[in-house]
Amino acid sequence: GAVVSQHPSRVICKSGTSVKIECRSLDFQATTMFWYRQFPKQSLMLMATSNEGSKATYEQGVEKDKFLINHASLTLSTLTVTSAHPEDSSFYICSALEMGALDTQYFGPGTRLTVL
């Protein structure tokens, strides 16, 4: 089946630093990837849609200068949390859209970010 990886799985950083999270589709090409944020015991909140070769589309209320997204190839999208603060601590999950028969999103295992 389609596999999506994320790296790192966990990261702890100091307030004010930037953190980059990678999302890779391992066995399929994904022109579109999505980035989500999940708070404890809640559903996923879509942050942005990442399209290969073009600018990301951000959902309302998500700061594009805070959460930089780059989709440089058909298998890699990155999310950079800039000048991180404790309120950015969360579980970040990416997904990749497999175009084809069923247009299904496959999810990565998530990245736990803790900002001290």
Added chain:
Amino acid sequence: GDSVTQMEGPVTLSEEAFLTINCTYTATGYPSLFWYVQYPGEGLQLLLKATKADDKGSNKGFEATYRKETTSFHLEKGSVQVSDSAVYFCALSDRSNDYKLSFGAGTTVTVRA
């Protein structure tokens, strides 16, 4: 806009019990429907899916049927195991919304031995 409503939990069951999680949806187009499962500390795994009316998705003993007339996609399993303890999300995607997923709130299921 598109939306998904699923049965609120938590749901606690004994092993080998029958599980049903209700899911209904509202969509302007003709969506594809999904059930995802999330184990603690992990991302979401696709459990099953259906793309048109009367399609039945099935996997690992779980089933759900796309019912257009009742706009529902209820998840069922005849005999649950402790390993089925997880959070289950019903979701839909629609081409008219660029295939963004609309999620239900999630239902926490705990199966006791």
